[in-house]
Amino acid sequence: MRRAIIALFVLSLTAFAANIKLYLKDGGFHLVREYRVETDRVSYYSVERSQWEEIPLDLVDLKRTESETAARQSQLSEEIKVVAEEEKAVHEAKAEVAKIPQDPGVYYIEDNAVKPIKVAESKVHNDKRRTVLQVLSPIPAVTGKSTLELDGLHAQTILNNPEQEFYIQLSAEERFGIVKLTPQHGIRIVEKITVVPVTKEIIEEPIEVQVFQKQMTQDGLYKIWPMKPMEPGEYAVVQFTPGKTNMQVWDFAIQPAGKS
16 A cells, blocks of 8 residues: 555656746746747647647747756655655565564564574562562562662673664563663672662662664564663663563673674
8 A cells, every 4th residue: 555655656746747837938837748949939738738839939938947847857856766765764664573573572683683682580689688580570579778680790692783773572561771780799780779768669770871762563662772882891671660670681791892
């Protein structure tokens, strides 16, 4: 259907441009399909009367006619180019979406291959206990100050592109983005968590990376990438509901090529 609409639009533009205003020196014009200058006369095909006619060259404003015809042809070419580029972008977007699995998760493309990032097992740690955070299941009540952590100092997924693009297929309508992790003492801190006394309000403090995002489909597929190149270090794509401590984490590291 879209292709048919675009084809009709291009055809309409072409038909519109096919009609030429043959301007007269008195300010009027004839709407013509084409015209020819023949010595002291101008022959033209009248759109109104569907026949060839002639007019003395002295009565025709040939300069204005040629100038406007050239301008309209240039405009037509530009409009057709814009339509073609839009159609190309739509086609490429559909092809891009078709590559990404529909299963909830995070993916990236490397060497023309789509690769998933494994969801990490995160833990909430405070002075009293370490609680495993189940995917999509809020943790038991946490008091005071805690941290959401991942075991180990380094992610298994190593990426060399500091402007890496990611695709996230959401499992629910939640916030998502990229956060920077803080390695220390054999773990990586995803975010700090504070529970306000009395009100029990939960304040989460991840180190968020500013990102661009593009919705790819209506059912929750997005592409995200950093606004600025990421410095070498540990990161994660995350999905969460603020104040619910239900953050899902897909960890990765940015490491320049050739470094280990």
